[in-house]
Amino acid sequence: MSLELRNISLKQGQDVIIDDVSLNFERGTMNVLLGPTLAGKTTLMRLMAGLDKPTSGDVLVDGKSVVQVPVRRRSVAMVYQQFVNYPSLTVYENIASPLRVVGLPKAEIEKRVQEASRVLRLDPFLQRLPAQLSGGQQQRTAIARALVKHAELVLLDEPLANLDYKLREELREELPKLFAATGTILVYATTEPTEALLLGGTTATLWQGRVTQKGPTPAVYRFPANIDAARVFSDPPLNEFTTTLSGHKTTLPDGRSVDATALLPNLADGTYRIGFRVEDAKLGPISGAPLTFAGKVAVTEISGSESFVHLDIGTATWVSLVLGVHDWKPGAPAEIRIDPARIFVFDASGKLVRAPEARATRAAVLV
Amino acid sequence: MMDKPWNNRAWLFVVPVLVVVLFSSLIPMMTVVNYSVQDTMGQNNFFWNGVAWFQGLLDPTSDIGGRFASALVRNLIFSIVILCLELPLGIAVALCIPKQGWKVGASLVLIALPLLIPWTVVGTIWQIFARQDIGLLGAALNAIGIHYNDTQDPTSAWATIVIMDVWHWTGMIALLSYAGLKAIPDAFYQAARIDGASRWSVFRNIELPKLQKVLVIAVLLRFMESFMIYTEPSVVTGGGPGEATSFLSLDLVKIALGQVDLGNAAAMSIVYYLITLTICYVFFTIMTQLDQRKGV
Structure with missing residues (x-):
């Protein structure tokens, strides 16, 4: 049938x-x-x-x-x-x-x-x-x-x-x-x-x-x-921000303007929505990474051997998955870094225009 | 063993309750017990009579015993008849209540209306309703050739009292059943539809078992109330014609206040009370055992 x-x-x-x-x-x-x-x-x-x-x-x-x-x-x-x-x-x-x-x-x-x-x-x-x-x-x-x-x-x-x-x-x-x-x-x-x-x-x-x-x-x-499917298929929720690409520069939610080559390669000028899953929001300072943000710890949820750290970056709240049990105090400063290769990019209509390559992350292991 | 603290002042906390129970139950009760074992010739002179009142009351061949037995049988028949009518009718009404919209509220208010009327008023309404000269029911029935006379014909009197009780109380069973039906998740009905179960099967295997607890309470409430019924028949028929609708409480009042036969009335009160208590206890036991059997 x-x-x-x-x-x-x-x-x-x-x-x-x-x-x-x-x-x-x-x-x-x-x-x-x-x-x-x-x-x-x-x-x-x-x-x-x-x-x-x-x-x-x-x-x-x-x-x-x-x-x-x-x-x-x-x-x-x-x-x-x-x-x-x-x-x-x-x-x-x-x-x-x-x-x-x-x-x-x-x-x-x-x-x-x-x-x-x-x-x-x-x-x-x-x-x-x-x-x-x-x-x-x-x-x-x-x-x-x-x-x-x-x-x-x-x-x-x-x-x-x-x-x-x-x-x-x-x-x-x-x-x-x-x-x-x-x-x-x-x-x-x-x-x-x-x-x-x-x-x-x-x-x-x-x-x-x-x-x-x-x-x-x-x-x-x-x-x-599209972004709706990505949101439905992300738990904790997908971390997101909006960026505007103009020439080889693109804006970030904290007002900075950075080089767009690694972030949005081969894309036309315009507004894009960027999403990344919790396991791709890493904590800790890394020099030279193009996508780093300064934020504050809002709350830490400990789930088994993992910690979900909610971070306040001023314009949004993101969640980062950190292996191991951590007990960061609310208000503690934190630095978040995102590997540009691990982001989803959606255009203004919400359609997916770029997805990260599969590799041995938590997601790939599950799949 | 552990040494428990012991302080007799704790009893003080129980005193208010004891005082209330004393004045509300124990003292009136003891007065009745007192009367039931004594006799009087007037002038407030009482003398010991032992259990003679009880012996007479429980001996159906004696005058008072026969009277008590027939009132008891009458009362039991009445309770059973109204339960047999009100229970299925109440469930049927509950099943017919609309599922949504303004009709729900309207139906519930209409069903609840008779419950809000004071019992003496209910009696008066039906007393007038049943009259052969001006009553809508009595006059109409006689006009179409049905012999109906609730003051002379026992059948008419019984029919009036029973229908009045059904009118007065079916609403309560309907409301209780409605609440029970509302508590059944929609998934049960869906599952039955997918199974292809018939309407009867849905009622028999889903609705009725889910209503069971509510219905046990409804039966208990209706039985106790109908077993102690006084106001409405006293207004409508006054226990007549003859003794036809003299239920236990009506008879008791006649003996105590009409004939001022204190000894018999007191003994009757106590036996009446014990019967009520026993039936209550039996109901309670059945209820709790059902719960245990189901593992709820």
Whole structure:
């Protein structure tokens, strides 16, 4: 099966919720919808499932429009951020429920439920009620319900967001494997760039109801087509500043004017937006580097063995990732240096005009 | 073992509560207990009567015992009947409340209106409503040929009291159920649609289980209140015709204030109170056990 969204839009009164989205999904693929809260991920999934009808545009399955086909006649399964199970049914009956509605023979139901409960390690809990399970087990039950259905389209709407860190890592690894075997179209919505990178496959970045880019996940991370895609795919947020290029000189946010050869080579005069990720904002004085800024430490967040240092450079606040645990006091002076080879350059319309070459940085290791 | 500090002055902190409980519960209660074991010939002369009042009350073959038993049965039937009507009706009304827009507020206010009317006023409204000469209900029913007379016909009297109670209290169950329904995340309904579940299945497997806690509370509140009902039937039928709508509290007032039969009234009060307490306890136990079984 292939699923195609062709120029679909959804309007509610004056608000445009989904704005002219076109996407293709092929059988047996892992597709990530990456976007912040309210970007339209859930709405887009509802449209794919057939829970809502688009205001305009078409949803096609194997080339045929399915907009008029009611959701129960489509082959769809969905897992939500909340743990959605029937509260009065046992785990066994919950997993069996989509099959009972279809009216499969008893033996087949038994076989599929046993199989799903085995791979999701739910065997010991089959006779319990959902409320008697832990959060992770409840969500595994919901996933099992999606799995037994052998649906052609499986929608996972931030399925791990309500789970604790350890369980999230565990299930994130299992989920794609579970569904890969079934040859289904797997669509996974998330707000976290890291999660998208871990899942791999194809990523579509969403911003304000529009798809800003679609491509293989590592490629989208490395070459965001525009500033919106780059922002969606950066956590902590992308560090940015605006520069005006004129001749061989270009301006910096602190008012200086520097040589533009290394920074903006072969570009026409004009205004550009420069972005760089946290791992490319280095701390400490380096003489001779063309991009150095003086700033003050605003706050330091320590996360595991890394420190995220928020720096106030007067006109903006940037974040720098420093390995190791550091405890810089707020207000301490800091010098930030950026390797010109590591910056993204976007033109006035937000289109990417220059991206850094991939190399063994944190990003490359992740990819 | 550790030495705990011991200071009897701590008791002083409990004194205000003890005083309140003493005057609000213990002293009136002891007065009733006092009456229930004594008899009087007037002139404030009391003498010991043992448990004779209780024996008479709990013996259905005696005069007072029969009267008490039939009032108790009447009251239980009344409570069960109104629960059987109000519970499904309240849930049905809650399911019909619009989901959004100004209609939500309008519906909720309309549903809540009967709850805001004082009970004596509710009784008066229905007393007039049921009259055969000028009452809209009574006159209309008789005009279309249905025999209806709530002052002479027990069936009419019962129907009036039951419908009045349903009118008065279904709103509360509807409001409680509505609150319970609002708390169900939309994802549950979506999941059911994707499964292809029927409307009945959504109600049976999602809405009803999610409403369970609210409904247990609704049943408890409605049962206790209907078991102690006094004001409305006292205004509408005064317990009649005959004894047809004499519920426990109405009968109690008749015995205590009408016949000034203090011994019987006191014994009846205590038994009435113990029955209420027992039912309360049973409900509470069922509620907590349900919670434990579900692991909530």
